[in-house]
Amino acid sequence: MKALREGFTTGTAAAGAALAALTLLVEGHAPVNVSVPLPPYQAPSGCSGFVTVPVERCRLLGGDEISGAPRAEAGVRKDGGDDPDVTSGALILSRVTLEPLRRALPSDRGFVRLEGGGGVGRVTLPGLPVPMGEAAINPVPREQMRVALSRYAMWTAPSFGPCPPLSVVISVPGGENLAPRTLNPRLGIMGGISILGTQGTVRPYSHAAWRATVQQGLDVALASGCATVCLSTGRRSEALLMRRYPRLSPLSFIQAADFAAFSLRAAGAMPFADVVWGCFFGKLLKLAQGMEYTHAREGDIDFAALATLCSGIGAHCADAVRRCATAAQALEILLADEAGHPALERVARVAAAKAACFAGRAVNINLFHTDGGFLCAA
Numbered sequence: 001m002k003a004l005r006e007g008f009t010t011g012t013a014a015a016g017a018a019l020a021a022l023t024l025l026v027e028g029h030a031p032v033n034v035s036v037p038l039p040p041y042q043a044p045s046g047c048s049g050f051v052t053v054p055v056e057r058c059r060l061l062g063g064d065e066i067s068g069a070p071r072a073e074a075g076v077r078k079d080g081g082d083d084p085d086v087t088s089g090a091l092i093l094s095r096v097t098l099e100p101l102r103r104a105l106p107s108d109r110g111f112v113r114l115e116g117g118g119g120v121g122r123v124t125l126p127g128l129p130v131p132m133g134e135a136a137i138n139p140v141p142r143e144q145m146r147v148a149l150s151r152y153a154m155w156t157a158p159s160f161g162p163c164p165p166l167s168v169v170i171s172v173p174g175g176e177n178l179a180p181r182t183l184n185p186r187l188g189i190m191g192g193i194s195i196l197g198t199q200g201t202v203r204p205y206s207h208a209a210w211r212a213t214v215q216q217g218l219d220v221a222l223a224s225g226c227a228t229v230c231l232s233t234g235r236r237s238e239a240l241l242m243r244r245y246p247r248l249s250p251l252s253f254i255q256a257a258d259f260a261a262f263s264l265r266a267a268g269a270m271p272f273a274d275v276v277w278g279c280f281f282g283k284l285l286k287l288a289q290g291m292e293y294t295h296a297r298e299g300d301i302d303f304a305a306l307a308t309l310c311s312g313i314g315a316h317c318a319d320a321v322r323r324c325a326t327a328a329q330a331l332e333i334l335l336a337d338e339a340g341h342p343a344l345e346r347v348a349r350v351a352a353a354k355a356a357c358f359a360g361r362a363v364n365i366n367l368f369h370t371d372g373g374f375l376c377a378a
Contacts, residue, residue, distance in 0.1 A: 007081030008051055009197025010092055011141025012036050014170045015148045016053040017094035020074035022149055022166065023058075025098055026157050030058035030074070037147050038200035039140050051201055053079075056091065064097055071097045083202045086181045087193055090172055093117075096149075097167040104165040106153035112146045113167045119175025120195060125188025125251070127223030128216060136184070136194040137170060144200060170195055183213055186250065187220050207259070214263050217254035218270060224251045227273040231256040231263050233283045233294070240368045241278035258283075261292030261358045268359030277355055278366040281344075281375075282327030288351040292358075301327055309346055315339035328370070341376065348378035 008016075019034045035050045058074040073095040080088030095117070104111045116122065116135020123130045129139050149166055157163035172178075175192035179185065184194060198212070221229050230245060230253045232238035238253050245252070256263035260283075267275045279287070285301045286294040293299075307322035315321075317337040324330040334340035348365045355363035365378040 005081040007079040007083060007085075007088065007202040008036075008053060009141070009200055009202055010078050010087055010090070010172075010193070010195045011138070011144050011197035012038070012051060012053060012200045013076040013078040013092035014094055014137070014141060014195050015145045016055065016076040017074040017092055018096055018145055018168050018170075019148050019152060020055040020058045020076070021072040021094055021096040022152060022157075022163075024060065024072045024074065025070055025096060026152075026160050026163060031055055036200070037144070037151060039144055039198065041143065041147055061095065067099070067101060069097050069099055069101075071095060080202050085202065086178055090175065090178060090193070092195075093171045093173065095169045095171070098164045099167055100164040102165045106150045106163065109146070111153070111165050112149050113165070114142055114145060115167070115169050116192075116195075117169045117171030119172030119178075119192040120170055121175070121179060121184050121189035121192040123188065124190050125220050125224055127220035128187065128189070135170070136189045136192070138194065138196050138198075140198045141195045144197070183217070183255075186253075187216060188251075210257055210259060211262055214254060214256050214259060215266055218266055221249075221251050221254065222270055222272065224249065226252040228252055228276060229254060229267050229270075229272045229274075230276040230278060231267060232278040233257060233280070236370070237278045237280060237368060240372060240374070241276065241366060244278075244366060244374065245276070258293050258295040258298070260287055260294050260355070264355055264358035264363060265360070268361045268363075274364060275359055275361065276364045276366060277351075278368065280327075280368055280370055281331045284347060284351050284365070284367050285327055287354055288347050290354045290357075303330060306330060306347070309350075310334070310337075310339070310343050313339050313342050313346060315343050331369070345376045345378065348376050352378040 016034050016036045020031050024030050033052050033054045035052050038049045053076050056075045056077050061071040075091045075093045078087050078090045121136040123132050153163040178193050230241045232241050283294045291299050303324050307318040310318040315337050317333045320333050321330050334343050348367050352365045367375040
C-alpha cells in the first residue's frame with residue numbers, strides 16, 4: 001500500500017509567505033523556497049524542526065501609502081498532502097511592511113504586528129482561542145510567524161543591516177468562498193477561512209483536526225450560553241436533531257463524526273444541562289457495543305449479540321438478524337417484526353448506558369432512519 005503524503009497547515013503557509021516577503025525586503029532577492037520552523041518552541045533549538053515550503057510568488061509592492069515604509073508580498077499554496085481538506089490548494093498571501101518608525105527588538109513580543117486581510121475570517125462569537133473582533137488566526141500560527149520572522153531578523157538580517165519591526169497582513173484570495181464549506185460559519189467565524197495548525201504539518205486523515213473542531217464547537221456553545229448540546233455523527237443526523245429540537249440555537253449542534261468517546265467525554269466534562277446524541281442504526285449498534293470510535297472501517301457490528309437481544313424480547317426475526325451483513329439490512333428486518341420497535345428501544349437504552357459511561361453523566365439518545373424518520377429515544 002502506498003504511503004500517504006504529509007502536507008503543511010495554513011499556519012505554516014502563512015509563516016512561509018511572510019518569511020519569503022521579508023527575505024525579499026532584506027536581501028533583495030525572491031527565494032524559491034523557505035524553511036519554516038515548526039511548533040512547539042520549547043526545544044533547545046527553539047523549535048521542534050523545520051519544513052521546507054515552495055514560494056509561488058514574491059514581489060515588491062513599493063512604499064506604504066501613508067508612511068512610505070518598504071513592503072513586499074509573497075504567496076505559498078497550502079498543501080494538505082493526501083489529507084482531504086477544503087483549504088488544500090488555497091493561496092496564502094503575506095504582506096510584510098518594514099516599520100522603521102516603530103521601536104521593537106526581534107526578541108520582543110511586539111516585534112511582529114499581525115492582522116488578517118481579505119479571505120481570512122473574523123471571530124464574532126465568544127469561546128474561541130482568538131478574541132471576538134480579531135482575525136481568525138489561531139494562537140499557534142501567530143507564534144509560528146513570530147518565531148519564523150524573529151529568528152530571521154536575529155540570525156540572518158544583521159548581515160544586511162538592522163531589521164526594523166514588522167507589520168504582517170495575511171490574506172487568502174477566494175477564502176470567503178471556501179468558508180461556507182468549513183465549520184467556520186457555525187463557529188461564528190465570518191468572511192473567510194481560519195489560519196490554523198497546532199503541529200505545522202498535516203498528517204493524512206489525522207483525527208486531531210476533527211477532535212479540535214469538536215472541542216471548539218463545545219467551547220463556543222458553552223460561551224454562548226447554550227444549556228443543551230446536541231452531538232451527531234454527520235450532517236444528516238444533525239439536520240434531523242435540529243428538527244427534533246427546533247427551539248435550540250444552531251450553536252447547540254455539533255457534528256462529532258465517529259469520535260463517540262472523545263466527544264461524549266468532552267461534553268460530559270462541561271457544565272451543560274443536557275447532552276444529546278443523534279445517529280443512525282449502524283452507529284447506534286457500535287455505540288451499544290462500547291466502541292470509542294464508530295467508523296465503518298473500525299470494528300464489526302456484533303449481529304449475534306443483536307440477535308440474542310431480539311430473542312430475549314420475543315422477536316421472531318432473531319435468526320434472520322444473526323445472518324445480516326449490514327445494519328441497514330438488520331433494521332429493515334426488525335421494522336417488519338411486531339417486536340421490532342421494542343428491540344430498537346432496548347438497543348437505544350444499552351447505547352445510552354454506554355454513552356453515559358463515556359460522558360460520566362446521562363446522555364439522551366435519538367435514533368433516526370436514513371429516510372429521515374424518527375425511530376426512538378432513550
